[in-house]
Structure formats: structure tokens, C-alpha cells
Amino acid sequence: MAPAIGIDLGTTYSCVGIFRDD
Structure with missing residues (x-):
């Protein structure tokens, strides 16, 4: 994520946005 x-x-x-939703 950081990189x-x-x-x-x-x-x-x-x-x-997708990751948070997941």
C-alpha cells in the first residue's frame, strides 16, 4: 500500500476506495 x-x-x-470497500 505504502509503495x-x-x-x-x-x-x-x-x-x-475499492480496498476500503472490500
Whole structure:
């Protein structure tokens, strides 16, 4: 999760929303 944020904030934001929902 931490490294993903550094890769792309935009993409991570979308992923975070799905992850949180999961």
C-alpha cells in the first residue's frame, strides 16, 4: 500500500476506495 501511493496517487486513490470497500 505504502509503495503504491508513491507510484501513482491518482491510481492509488481509486484502489484505496475499492480496498476500503472490500
